[in-house]
Amino acid sequence: MGDFNRSVIFDAIRRAPEGRSRVELVEMTGLSTQTVSNIARRLLDDELIVEAGKASAAGLGKPRTILRLNPEGHYAAGVHIDPAVITFVLLDLTGQVVAHNRLKTPTAADPDHVMARIHDRFEQLVAESGVAREKIVGLGLAAPGPIDQERGIIVDPPNLHGWHRVPLRDALEASTGLPVLVDKDVTAAAVAETWVGGETGTGSFVFFYIGTGIGAGLVLGDELMRGVSGNAGEIGHIVTDPDGPPCGCGQRGCIAVTITPQSMVDEAEAxxxxxxxxxxxxxxxxxxxxxLCEAASNGDAAAGAILDRAADRTARAVAALTNLLDVDRVVFGGPFWARLEARYLERIPRLLDEYSATSAVRGLGVAGTGVGDDVAAVGAASLVLERSFTPSATRLLLD
Known part of the structure; x- marks a missing residue:
């Protein structure tokens, strides 16, 4: 319970960039004044927060001391393994990127070689950042699913040929000496949104990830939904066009063959x-x-029509998720998102109004991520911060 209360106070301060006073924290959390004061003192002693001046409240007595996160209190590293590029970031405690690096994913089907390259580039990132090693609380690794989260293993990911049950967590823990968390890239992206996405990362939302593949990260009531095996969000076989191309699963018109970048390129060439x-x-x-995107931007009607059809199909897929989960909003992101953003945000909100089961009750928010193209790498580092510092119902369970 003490750990949970500590994380509640920390999270309340984290979600207010301008800071909060102890009085505000008492009002927000329902914890006693003494409990809040004790927890604040421990957070100050651990250098996780700082006292950032005083603020006056009209008619409410003496000025109150404001508590804010200490950006330099701790850091977290993140690595995103994409079939095309491996991205490295180092985040401070507020989620700001303080160091960044990229490496083209080796084409050889040799996970050991790739892991050695990841270790070398990670060490380079830390050395160039100037951050003290002991300040880094862990390394998060995001990769295409499916994963065996309990064992930290990547299980036969598509487009990473030869990666059969690769023990990434154990290998990187041994080589870096840091605790390592392994999660799906779509899950990591949703965590990035909750940590640094601002208003779009609060409440309940679907993060619709557009990468080499398509997936969804799910957040309900500010808490990430991973599923029983840690593989929630595998949506590739939701049907978006019953008359679409055949899919390897035996259906026609699945997400995997209608709205991925490869499927759009296939249609453009055909x-x-x-x-x-x-x-x-x-x-x-x-x-x-x-x-393809350049042609559409330059006014090629046929290229634009391909992207528009993909947007319409995407809206159907999103509606299936949001109708099921009844969330506040859908947030789009991933490495291919920036090239689709303008066209998708023009078409999809209107279509969702039509497809939404709750449109008569309330609107469904639609937004693009503010985290950027590296959302999965930022999310990988955010996994470490989230696991270390944010409140979760699992913190209340006894082993």
Whole structure:
């Protein structure tokens, strides 16, 4: 209970960049004045928060001391393994990126080689950041699912050939000496939104992740939903177009074959919008997708129609999720999002109003992530901060 109360106070301060007074914390949390004072003192002693001056409240007596997060109190590292690129970040306690690096994902199907490269680039990141090693509380790693979260293993991810039950957590803990958390990239992206996304990361929302594959991160009542095995959000076989292309699962028109970047490139080449080119690897898909989006931006009606159809299908997929979960909003993000943002935000909100089961009761918020293209890497580091410092019902369970 003490750990839970500590995390409640810390989280209340974290969610107010301008800071909060002890009196406000008592009012917000329902904890006693003595409890709040004791917890605040421990957080100050641990250098997790600082006293940031005083603020006057009209007619409420003497000025109150404001408590804010100490950005330099602790740091967390994050790594996102994408089939095309591996991204590294180091976050301070407020979620701001203080160091950043990238590495093209090696094409060889050799996980040991990739893990050695990750270790070397991580050490370079830390050295260049100037952050003291003992200030880094852990390393988060985000990767395509499915994962075995309990064992920290990546299980046969699509587009990472040869990665069969790779023990990433144990290998990186041994090489870095840090605690390592492994989670899905879509889950990490949702955590990034809750940690640094501001208003869009509060309450209940679906994070719709557009990467080489499509997935969803789920947050209900400010708490991340991982599922029994840690693999919630695998939505690739929701049908968005019953007359669409056949899918390997036996259905037609699944997300996996209608709204992924590769499926849009396939359609563009089949209809002559793009000249055929190799696009078997994630890097090749990215290059062709760039050409498609550029053509649409330059007024090519056929290219624009492909993106518009993908937006319409995406709206149907999102509606299936939001109708099921009854959330406040959907947040879009991922490495391919920036190229789709303007067109999708123009079409999808209107379609969701039509498809939403609760449109007569309330509107459904639609937003793009404010975290940026590196949302999964930021989320990987945020996993460490979230696990260490935010309140969760599991903190109340005894082993």
């Amino acid at each position: 209809t002559g919008v793009l000249a055929p080119a190799p696009h078997e690897t994630p890097r090749e898909i990215d290059a062709q997708f760039d050409l």
